[in-house]
Amino acid sequence: xxxxxxxxxxxxxxxxxxxxxxxxxxxxxxxxxxxxxxxxxxxxxxxxxxxxxxxxxxxxxxxxxxxxxxxxxxxxxxxxxxxxxxxxxxxxxxxxxxxxxxxxxxxxxxxxxxxxxxxxxxxxxxxxxxxxxxxxxxxxxxxxxxxxxxxxxxxxxxxxxxxxxxxxxxxxxxxxxxxxxxxxxxxxxxxxxxx
Numbered sequence: 001x002x003x004x005x006x007x008x009x010x011x012x013x014x015x016x017x018x019x020x021x022x023x024x025x026x027x028x029x030x031x032x033x034x035x036x037x038x039x040x041x042x043x044x045x046x047x048x049x050x051x052x053x054x055x056x057x058x059x060x061x062x063x064x065x066x067x068x069x070x071x072x073x074x075x076x077x078x079x080x081x082x083x084x085x086x087x088x089x090x091x092x093x094x095x096x097x098x099x100x101x102x103x104x105x106x107x108x109x110x111x112x113x114x115x116x117x118x119x120x121x122x123x124x125x126x127x128x129x130x131x132x133x134x135x136x137x138x139x140x141x142x143x144x145x146x147x148x149x150x151x152x153x154x155x156x157x158x159x160x161x162x163x164x165x166x167x168x169x170x171x172x173x174x175x176x177x178x179x180x181x182x183x184x185x186x187x188x189x190x191x192x193x194x195x
Contacts, residue, residue, distance in 0.1 A: 011100050013147045014044040015140055030055040033128055041100035042128045045139045052130040053077040062133035065117045100125045101146050106160035108141055115141040
């Protein structure tokens, strides 16, 4: 888009970036993320609610393959009774910063199992957004839609729209046909290596 700096198009998808780290290392990662959001849009999966409350701008809660709550992190984690409810509600529209990553009516299937159900979602530019929820609820599946890692999984069907900086990304429908083609190297499993 005209007027956008190249840095406004950068995004980073992280799955449990601090899992298993000590508190000092976690604090350094959080500090780095805070600096990086000046140049990048960051979306991360985490089950550490204290870290999410401390280090993210927005939080999206997934349950049973559906996005059930999304809003400003401080409103979700520190909502006090009687205070104005600033959370975003289903189908609510607010004037917000540009979306760096967006989905519209996104449905994803692993064979017959539905991994994501009608997900309408926006990750705002130059923010840190956390995807949270119980195991198997679709957090990492959504992350893989943005970085196109689902394209590498057999028997995945994606319906709906995924946008990266307002550009629709389609799936690599012919990726599996091109695996052995020019310029694409196939991964070699460790069991095939001779030691």
